[in-house]
Amino acid sequence: LIKYEPSKLIKKIAPEKKVKRLMSGNLTLKKAALSFIDPLAEEFGLSKKRIAEVALKTLKGYRNRVKSDSATKGELKADPAQLIQRVQNEVVLQIGAEIKTKFEGERYIWLPSDAEEPDPEHQLNYGREFIVGDGEMPGDRYGCRCGMQIKVPETQLNLGE
Ligand SMILES: [Zn+2]
DSSP: OEEEOHHHHHHHHSOHHHHHHHHTTSSOHHHHHHHHHHHHHHHHOOOHHHHHHHHHHHHHHHHHHHHHOHHHHHHHHHOHHHHHHHHHHHHHHHHHHHHHHHTTTOEEEEEOOOSSSOOHHHHTTTTOEEETTSSSOTTOSTTOOOEEEEEOOHHHHTSOO
16 A cells, blocks of 8 residues: 655655755755655655656746746745745645556545645545546645555555666
């Protein structure tokens, strides 16, 4: 079984401190992208190269905005927490899409969100079984912190890399 939990994913790959350092230019993009790779590649059997690409693209986009757009720059100074949360949400959205592509067609159980205000429509799906790639899924909506437990045979995880 594979558990995809956005909140844990964020803690692992994009903790607040790291994103803040990154956005303020104190951490190189390459270093940051690399730090995203290993835990994910191992846990979900994703391609290291692909994760690096996805992470780098997201981070680059935000960093460029901080550099070139004075409104975003001001936002980082005024309310870093909000910008950090946006970056985290975006990374989770992108990585989530990779995970969904990899496990398309497998069955999964919808896990509850730990967001402060969970989506009432998503709450109806808690504990129910669905197919990856079929209809709306946890993480499809921006900021959704629902998770999923994907039913995959153990052996399948070691394939790939
Ligand atoms: Zn949700």
